[in-house]
Amino acid sequence: MKCDVAVIGGGPAGATAANELAKAGLSVALIERNLNNAKPCGGAIPLGLIEEFDIPADIVERKVTQMAVRSPKGRVISMSMPNGYVGMVRRERFDKFLRERAASSGAELIEAKMRAVKQTTDGYQLSIDATHSGATEIHATYVVGADGANSKTAHELGFPANEFKAVAIQQRFRYSPELERYHNLVEIWFDGEVSPDFYAWVFPKADHIAVGTGTEDVNGNIKKLQARFREKLDLKVEPYYEEAAKIPMHPRKMFTQGNAALVGDAAGLVTASNGEGIFFAMQSGKMAARTLLKVMVGKEKSLAAYEKHFRRQYFPIYTGLAFLQWAYYRNDRLRESFVAICEDKHVQQITFDSYLYKKMVPAPLWVQAKITAKNLYHLALGH
Ligand SMILES: Cc1cc2nc3c(=O)[nH]c(=O)nc-3n(C[C@H](O)[C@H](O)[C@H](O)COP(=O)(O)OP(=O)(O)OC[C@H]3O[C@@H](n4cnc5c(N)ncnc54)[C@H](O)[C@@H]3O)c2cc1C
Structure with a gap:
């Protein structure tokens, strides 16, 4: 089989890339090892992505509008998103929805x-093991690697x-009377006993709540x-269901090479x-696809432009959040x-605005000064 682009992996990144490329009229093979896959994930996405x-x-x-953060000593700060x-x-x-949309745009x-x-x-020669038809070879001019953390x-x-x-x-738990309070509430726990270097969460879904935790200590x-x-x-x-997976916590040193891009x-x-x-998977899929289309008509020199634009647009967020952690x-x-500082209304507003639309709008100087002073105060007292 021959195609313009082989997209490997049908998660949010791959399905978004395939959709963009197929809509533009390219022949696209979207290769996914399991069409009934349920990627282990909290599934929380910002409003900006949905729109x-x-x-x-x-x-x-x-559509959750209430959020609570909890400290190691049990201090709870409740917030709502206006x-x-x-x-x-x-x-x-x-x-499944994203993959089917890509298929209806013309991706195979x-x-x-x-x-x-x-x-x-x-180009690139791929060997694939098809579920129904056995081993096959695919030749593609371009490759998009969207096959997750262990790519x-x-x-x-x-x-x-x-x-x-x-x-x-x-783990997923079906709603019971004791869990009803989570219907419209995301709860985040910052507590070394449940995560020594990350956080633990409770996310509400239609018929269950998802309860999970993470750590960078992969051998723990x-x-x-x-x-x-x-x-x-x-x-x-x-729980009636348990799922686990690795999460990459740092961008690769390089994610484009020749006519191949990772997303x-x-x-x-x-x-x-x-x-x-999820947001960054879909944005990178879209950006890589659009850059590829420009490369094909000579408007960009190479796929490296995708990596350059992505870094320029989003790396301030990556750097800021790495510093916060x-x-x-x-x-x-x-x-x-950290939890104490979350009580400040301006901190809440900045957090929600930057999460929902991924826009870093600098706060007025007096707000920055107030937040810095509160930060120093809480850090000095340890609460
Ligand atoms: C427990 C947990 C909770 C999380 N919670 C959140 C959250 O609430 N919000 C959020 O934004 N992010 C969350 N994340 C991160 C999020 O899940 C990922 O960042 C996101 O799924 C990345 O999408 P992707 O398309 O790049 O990769 P993936 O979603 O991993 O998709 C990769 C796809 O490639 C396929 N594949 C892999 N290898 C091959 C192969 N050799 N051949 C063919 N197909 C292959 C896989 O089957 C898979 O469908 C969480 C992660 C974990 C582990």
């Missing part, structure tokens, strides 16, 4: 595992390795952390501090200060 990518109302199961909401999706439905959706990819004189595409094509990975686990016992979190939440019911988790595009990856997630004293 920009036209996510239909029935895919967004909950101008937006966090959308909650279930990945098995969300990814192939259920197969990519086994090998190598560069040839005029085989990146490995096969010799991209620099991504060493920075965290592990996260999540994530199951123990999750058990402790359940204990602290005092959950009396048993989403394959490129390591999850932000530190909040572990958000470094500054506050190291011990419970710092976590206590």
Whole structure:
């Protein structure tokens, strides 16, 4: 089989890239190893993503406007979002929708595992193991690697390795009377006992709540952390589903090379501090696809332009959130200060505005001065 672009991986990054490319009239093979995949994920997405990518109302199961952050000593700061909401999706439905949209735009959706990819004189040769028709070869002029945190595409094509990975686990609990309070509430726990270097969460979905935690200590016992979190939440019911996966915590040193581009988790595009990856997966998929279209008509020299634009647009966010994690997630004293500062209405507003639309709008100088002073005060007192 021959095509213009082979997109490897049908998650949010790959499905978005394939949709953009197919809409523009290219022949696209979207290769996904499991069309019934349920990517382990909290499925929290910002309003800006829902609007920009036209996510239909029935895919967004909950529009959550209340949020609470909890400190190691049990201090709870409750907040509400006046101008937006966090959308909650279930990945098995969300990814399927995105893939089907790409297919209806003209991409050929192939259920197969990519086994090998190598560069040839005029493109890329892929060996895939199709679920129904056995081994097949695909020749593509361009390759988009969207195959997640353990990207085989990146490995096969010799991209620099991504060493920075965290592990996260999540369990699903059906609603019961004791869990009703989570219907419109996202709860975030900053507590060394449930996560020594990240955070733990409760996310509400249509018929269940998702409870999870993460850590950068990939050799530690994530199951123990999750058990402790359940204990602290005092959950009396048993989960009906458990899922876990790695999260890249740092962008790769390079994510374009020749006529190949990595997008989403394959490129390591999850932000530190909040572990958000879906928005950046879809943005990188779209940006890589649009750059590829420009390269084909000579408006850009190479796919490197995608990496350059992405870094320019989003790396201030990556750097800022990496600093936040470094500054506050190291011990419970710092976590206590972090939660205390969340009480400030301006801090809440800046957090929500930057999360919902990924726009970093500098606060007025007096607000910055006030936040800095409060920060120093809480850090000095440790609460
Ligand atoms: C427990 C957990 C909770 C999370 N919560 C959130 C959250 O609430 N909000 C958020 O924004 N982010 C969250 N993330 C991060 C988010 O899940 C990822 O950043 C996001 O899924 C990245 O999308 P992607 O398309 O790049 O990769 P993926 O979603 O990982 O998709 C990769 C796809 O490639 C396929 N694939 C892999 N290898 C092959 C192969 N060899 N051949 C063919 N197909 C292949 C896989 O089956 C998969 O469908 C969470 C992550 C975890 C682990």
